[in-house]
Amino acid sequence: xAETHLSPESMSLPLRMSPVASVxxxxxxxxxxxxxxxxxTIKPGEKLxxxxxxxxxxxxxxxxREALNQMAQEGLLVQEPYRGLRVATLDAAAIMDLANTxxxxxxxxxxxxxxDDSGRRMRMxxxxxxxxxxxxxxxxxxxxxxxxxxxxxxxxxxxxNALLLRLWPVTEAHLTIILAQDQAAxxxxxxxxxxxxxxxxxxxxxxxxxxxxxxxxxxxxxxxxLIPLLNTESPKE
Amino acid sequence: xAETHLSPESMSLPLRMSPVASVxxxxxxxxxxxxxxxxxTIKPGEKLxxxxxxxxxxxxxxxxREALNQMAQEGLLVQEPYRGLRVATLDAAAIMDLANTxxxxxxxxxxxxxxDDSGRRMRMxxxxxxxxxxxxxxxxxxxxxxxxxxxxxxxxxxxxNALLLRLWPVTEAHLTIILAQDQAAxxxxxxxxxxxxxxxxxxxxxxxxxxxxxxxxxxxxxxxxLIPLLNTESPKE
DNA sequence: CCCGATAGTCTTGTCTGACAATCTGCATCA
DNA sequence: TGATGCAGATTGTCAGACAAGACTATCGGG
Numbered sequence: 001x002a003e004t005h006l007s008p009e010s011m012s013l014p015l016r017m018s019p020v021a022s023v024x025x026x027x028x029x030x031x032x033x034x035x036x037x038x039x040x041t042i043k044p045g046e047k048l049x050x051x052x053x054x055x056x057x058x059x060x061x062x063x064x065r066e067a068l069n070q071m072a073q074e075g076l077l078v079q080e081p082y083r084g085l086r087v088a089t090l091d092a093a094a095i096m097d098l099a100n101t102x103x104x105x106x107x108x109x110x111x112x113x114x115x116d117d118s119g120r121r122m123r124m125x126x127x128x129x130x131x132x133x134x135x136x137x138x139x140x141x142x143x144x145x146x147x148x149x150x151x152x153x154x155x156x157x158x159x160x161n162a163l164l165l166r167l168w169p170v171t172e173a174h175l176t177i178i179l180a181q182d183q184a185a186x187x188x189x190x191x192x193x194x195x196x197x198x199x200x201x202x203x204x205x206x207x208x209x210x211x212x213x214x215x216x217x218x219x220x221x222x223x224x225x226l227i228p229l230l231n232t233e234s235p236k237e
Numbered sequence: 238x239a240e241t242h243l244s245p246e247s248m249s250l251p252l253r254m255s256p257v258a259s260v261x262x263x264x265x266x267x268x269x270x271x272x273x274x275x276x277x278t279i280k281p282g283e284k285l286x287x288x289x290x291x292x293x294x295x296x297x298x299x300x301x302r303e304a305l306n307q308m309a310q311e312g313l314l315v316q317e318p319y320r321g322l323r324v325a326t327l328d329a330a331a332i333m334d335l336a337n338t339x340x341x342x343x344x345x346x347x348x349x350x351x352x353d354d355s356g357r358r359m360r361m362x363x364x365x366x367x368x369x370x371x372x373x374x375x376x377x378x379x380x381x382x383x384x385x386x387x388x389x390x391x392x393x394x395x396x397x398n399a400l401l402l403r404l405w406p407v408t409e410a411h412l413t414i415i416l417a418q419d420q421a422a423x424x425x426x427x428x429x430x431x432x433x434x435x436x437x438x439x440x441x442x443x444x445x446x447x448x449x450x451x452x453x454x455x456x457x458x459x460x461x462x463l464i465p466l467l468n469t470e471s472p473k474e
Numbered sequence: 475c476c477c478g479a480t481a482g483t484c485t486t487g488t489c490t491g492a493c494a495a496t497c498t499g500c501a502t503c504a
Numbered sequence: 505t506g507a508t509g510c511a512g513a514t515t516g517t518c519a520g521a522c523a524a525g526a527c528t529a530t531c532g533g534g
Contacts, residue, residue: 025488062488062489063487063488065515069303073311074310075403082496083498097398105338108338160330163334163335163411164338166312169310261517262516297517297518297519300518302487318525320485
């Protein structure tokens with residue numbers, strides 16, 4: 001996988017319409033590493049070195065370093081001083097922590113959405129759902145993961161709560177780790193579609209109790225299903 | 238500020254938890270800038286340049302850069318590509334966002350604390366309260382701010398929710414900005430003491446409704462009081 | 475006189491190369 | 505055999521440099 005150079009000059013045509021703000025090289029590096037984690041190319045617990053990655057991705061060490069710092073701050077990587085970085089591993093407790101925290105924040109977002117009389121926030125939800133529906137069946141698991149993640153981020157964005165949006169990257173990192181640990185988790189896009197459709201339907205009712213049940217179904221239940229699947233092997237290198 | 242070496246061999250008991258993990262120079266820079274923001278030395282909206290800060294703090298530009306990146310990620314600074322960094326400013330909506338989000342997450346933490354039968358989490362709350370009480374009347378406003386912030390962080394830590402702890406830095410950054418924008422907000426330590434005492438008392442009852450009321454009193458009310466005090470001057474340099 | 479284009483400058487983004495601090499593993503010696 | 509110390513590896517930090525994009529001010533045209 002050494003030939004994934006993100007040389008911008010190779011493509012002279014400015015016709016890429018991806019809204020990815022990957023203008024900077026650092027963002028490119030981040031995307032590349034994140035993709036490797038999602039794909040399982042880099043396994044949880046595996047050690048990463050700055051020089052290795054800089055050769056790998058054909059960028060300088062400072063650039064790699066900035067990317068790694070950011071990802072460590074988000075929690076996708078864990079950093080031990082003078083000892084390197086590893087892809088984070090999460091245990092059963094962490095999975096439940098994520099589920100509980102998302103319940104709280106998803107409900108916060110939902111409350112803000114249903115309390116908006118202008119209908120703008122609800123419209124944003126519909127937009128997110130439409131975009132998600134378009135690509136959810138993509139054969140590329142990375143694309144599916146990204147669209148899934150983007151859907152939930154847009155749900156938070158629809159609440160128009162500025163802090164919530166800032167909390168998202170950290171939440172997403174945890175989510176990514178968990179899904180990366182269990183490959184089977186993203187094996188059933190049809191089921192994912194049904195669950196998310198119920199979620200949107202619930203939000204449309206504007207009944208917070210119904211919404212809570214739908215989120216519980218979506219988040220807590222899937223977490224409880226995920227925990228027994230944990231392969232609890234010790235971190236190796 | 239360089240002589241903070243305390244040899245770990247001197248104390249053989251592994252009792253100490255976090256003396257200051259500021260082993261690195263980057264953390265020193267972060268603390269320095271954060272302190273300047275809290276003190277009002279750097280005002281919201283003011284522009285920061287990397288070279289200026291590196292001369293200022295006597296460190297290299299890459300080090301300053303790493304610090305600035307981290308703080309931008311936390312939200313204390315806002316970063317516009319090729320245009321520099323400024324101390325973030327928050328409007329009334331953002332203050333209410335912070336209050337609502339903290340309500341949700343504080344209640345999540347409180348729920349985890351009261352549901353813990355071992356009593357360990359409640360003991361952590363008591364510890365946090367004891368530490369906070371010791372320094373809350375310190376004449377240095379920065380010390381007071383830090384102890385206040387540390388108290389709330391430890392409340393989240395007491396929930397033993399790993400994700401919550403990772404969400405704290407972003408939350409703290411918003412809190413810091415808001416308090417920095419309104420100097421008067423930290424002018425009354427006695428009142429702060431009463432409010433926080435009621436908070437701890439409420440948690441001791443283990444009654445979630447009482448706890449909710451206390452947090453509401455603490456968080457939402459103070460936010461509503463803060464909003465009219467906003468000096469809505471345009472960002473200058 | 476006012477307005478728009480262009481050049482210069484400033485700041486960030488990135489690179490190269492280097493050195494110090496620290497951890498790890500292996501070899502040596504009591 | 506066990507402890508010690510040295511060498512390699514990796515991170516943390518530094519210095520200097522250049523390119524890319526954005527801001528500013530001057531100059532020319534309407």
